[in-house]
Amino acid sequence: MSALKESKIFNVKDLIAYFLVAGTGVIIQLISSSLIQDWFDISWSDSIVPSYIVGFIVGFILTKLFAFDARRTNQARREMVKFLMVAGVSLAITKMFTVGSFWLATDFFGMEIYTVKLPFAKKEVNLTEMGSYLIGMGFSFVSNYILHKTFTFKSTGFYNRLKVLIR
Structure with a gap:
């Protein structure tokens, strides 16, 4: 057996399931980002946070049901609090990267901004922005997987300690 299959964090079944769930989240986030830009006439970087929130809601449901075999844990409230905390970290990672x-591509390396007109789209797609967005999501994917696997959908005692602090 390979070390990847034997690892408790990186087992193949969970990784594939999470990749499929996260891929769905990426598609939802990209579509909602484009719609939010159009509806509210805001920049692509300003659409990251609201589209992330849309993806967060769908992501929690899909992750709980399909990714980490947590659909029958009866811990939805606990998992949602932890998921929200991980989402905050993930949002910061997505936005930062x-x-x-x-900035690194355009300002530091002086790369041109590339756009393409898709036959079914009303406006041009900025490939440079899209590539940067995918890079941010990629870094977020890695951190999310590890944090959800080791924290969100695992009983760590954190939620009970948090409830005591809040009361």
């Missing part, structure tokens, strides 16, 4: 990689 998206904006950072765009």
Whole structure:
């Protein structure tokens, strides 16, 4: 057996399931980002947070049901609090690496901004922004997988300690 299959964090079944769930989240986030830009006439970088929130809601449901075999844990409230905490970290990672990689490509390396007109789209798609967004999501994917696997959908005692602090 390979070390990847034997690892408790990186087992193949969970990794594939999470990749499929996260891929669905990426598609939802990209579509909602584009719609939010159009509806509210905001920049692509300003659409990251609201589209992330849309993806967060769908992501929690799909992750709980399909990714980590947590559909029958009866811990939805606990998992949602933890999921929200991980989502906050993930949002910061997504925003930082998206904006950072765009700056690095365009300002630091002087790369041109590339756009393409798709036959079914009303406006041009900025490939440089899209690539930067995918880089941010990629870094977020890795951190999310590890944090959800080791924290969100695992009983760590954290939620009970948090409830005591809040009361």
